[in-house]
Amino acid sequence: MFRMLALTVLTMVLMLAQALAAYARPESFADLAEKFSPAVVNITTSTTVAQQAGPAPMVPDGSPFEDLFRQFRDRGQGDDGRARRSSALGSGFVISEDGYIVTNNHVIERADEIIIEFYDGGELEAKVIGTDPKTDIALLKVEANAPLPFVSFGDSDTARVGDWVIAMGNPLGQGFSVSAGIVSARNRALSGTYDDYIQTDAAINRGNSGGPLFDMDGKVVGVNTAILSPNGGSIGIGFSMASNVVTRVIDQLQEFGETRRGWLGVRIQDVTDDVAEAIGLDIAAGALVTDVPDGPAADAGMLAGDVITSFDGVKVADTRELVRQVGNTEVGKSVRVVVFREGGTKTLKITLGRREDAEGMGDDIVGEDGSDATPEAQTLMGLTLTPLDDELRGQLELPGDAVGLVVQDIDPLSEAYEKGLRAGDLVTEAGQQKLNSVADLEDRIEQAREAGRKTLLLLVRSNGQPRFVALSLEDE
CATH class of the missing domain: 2.30.42.10 (PDZ domain)
Known part of the structure; x- marks a missing residue:
């Protein structure tokens, strides 16, 4: 009886382990790759690169190095010194049967000619419908004689850390390739204002840029865009722009040829x-x-x-x-x-x-009229401050109606220094009220203390850029 019970328990454990293994890793990605690979394309761009004029090396006539420098110059400029053409490779994917193709902006940026190579070997020239450098997305269009195989976007918000994903594209110019991995992280930001990247350990290399990142339902949840690598090759840290960002951009590019953000x-x-x-x-x-x-x-x-x-x-x-x-x-x-x-x-x-x-519009900084206070430096909160006068406004290139306190010196051991304030900064507000004199700042400090505050909020302009800084009142 005990042996039968033990065998039953062992059998159940083995079945559970097999079930977990099957759930953790699919048997094969072949069906997905076979079904959706016809919609993934290779992109070859050609760009005219103008030669930059520069001083020729000073080599004396008859020097043994004269021929060497001439050969070096000819290799760089061509035999006739004219502009040359440069080629680049990338990936993309078809999103509609009438030929709309998504890729990265950096793949086709400044290209004179864009050639799309399809999975079956056919080629078509593409035109640019619109680009969005902020998300590094570009929309292309080809004219085909027959409907093209295409893929659809999925909901990137449903992608969870640990989910399986598949990257397809043209790594290092080697032709169509598939790699698999998992979602390593979500909502990554690299350098852009609208970044929302899916991080994956699926192998992404140069040439994969612009290719799709699929979920296990065959939906595109990301556009492969960048890698983090010390050597230029994949080390398992790749980034794909989330599809929910991409679809909004694509819809606007398709309708307007440009983005229109609030x-x-x-x-x-x-x-x-x-x-x-x-x-x-x-x-x-x-x-x-x-x-x-x-x-x-x-x-x-x-x-x-x-x-x-x-x-x-x-x-x-x-x-x-x-x-x-x-x-x-x-x-x-x-x-x-x-x-x-x-x-x-x-x-x-x-x-x-x-x-x-x-974008590109200048911001007017308008203050109130200055007071009649004498510009005498005083030290508060580790800052040596002087009210603005006409001379200081001229030195700092400020408008005539600008007001505030100029930081003339700062204690390098102070909290203010630690939080980035420097000589030349302009403190325009304290406690969200304008400052015309050091006495105003003293009043704000006292008011904050009476209100039970431990910190005082300052509005500081550094090189014209405003930011708020909270400084402790405990040492005052």
């Missing part, structure tokens, strides 16, 4: 614990407004020092989330924005502008 018109920074304490905010969340240049937010009455806690009905966790929410919102839409201001909340109704139209 624009709020504010400069922002994350809310840290010390900043939250300084302004009386219970939770260190939201986006702290550091500047409000002319734009939609200014028209609606938003102020520097406001903390944006909700945008269009969605809570704002941090600046990155706000930027993405705004960018994904329709241009011209009126949204409700909730801000924390002076211990309470206020709702603003803002009609969004277009980000692309606003």
Whole structure:
């Protein structure tokens, strides 16, 4: 009886182990690769590279090195010194039977000619419909005589860390290739404002750029874009732009030939614990407004020092989330924005502008008239401060109506130095009130203490860029 029970338990354990192994790793990816590979393409680009003129090496006539330098120059410029053509390789995938193709912007950027090579060996020339450098996505179009095999996008938000994924493309120019791995991490940011990368250990190499990352249902959940590597080859850290970002970009490129992102018109920074304490905010969340240049937010009455806690009905966790929410919102839409201001909340109704139209516009920094205080340096909070006068405005290239306190010196052991303040910075506000004199700052310090604050929030401009810094009052 005991032996039968033991055998039964052992059998169940083995069956469970087999089931877990089968669940953990599929027997083969061959069916998926065979089904969707016809929609994956190789991309070859050709670019004219102009020769840069430069001084010729000074070699004396008759020198034994004269022929050597001439050969070196000819190899670099060609026999006639004219511009030469450069080729590059990448990957892409067809998303519609009428020939729309997705790839990376960096694959086709500045290309004069784009050739699409299909899985069956056929080739077609492609034209660029639109590009988005911010997400490194490009949309191409080919004209084919018959419907093309294509793949569909999936919901990247459903991809979980540990899920199996398959990368397809043209690594190192070797032709069609498949690699498999798992989702290693989600919501990675590299350097772009709208980054939302899926990290994977599926092998991605040069030439894979622009190729698809499939889930096990054969849906595209990412566009292979970048790798992290000390040697240029795959070490198991690859990044694919999430499909939910890509589809929004592709829809706009297809409709308009360009992107159209919402624009709020504010400069922002994350809310840290010390900043939250300084302004009386219970939770260190939201986006702290550091500047409000002319734009939609200014028209609606938003102020520097406001903390944006909700945008269009969605809570704002941090600046990155706000930027993405705004960018994904329709241009011209009126949204409700909730801000924390002076211990309470206020709702603003803002009609969004277009980000692309606003880029490159200068921001006017307008202050109040200065006081009649004598510019005498005083030291507070580790900062040696002097009120602005006409001479200092000229030295710092500030507008005539700018006000505030100039940091003339700073204690290198102070908290202010640790948090990045430097000589030449301009402190324009303390406790979210304008500063015209050192006495104003002393008053703000006293008011903060009376209110039981442990920190004081300063608005600082470094090289014209505003940011809030919370400094401790304990040592004052």
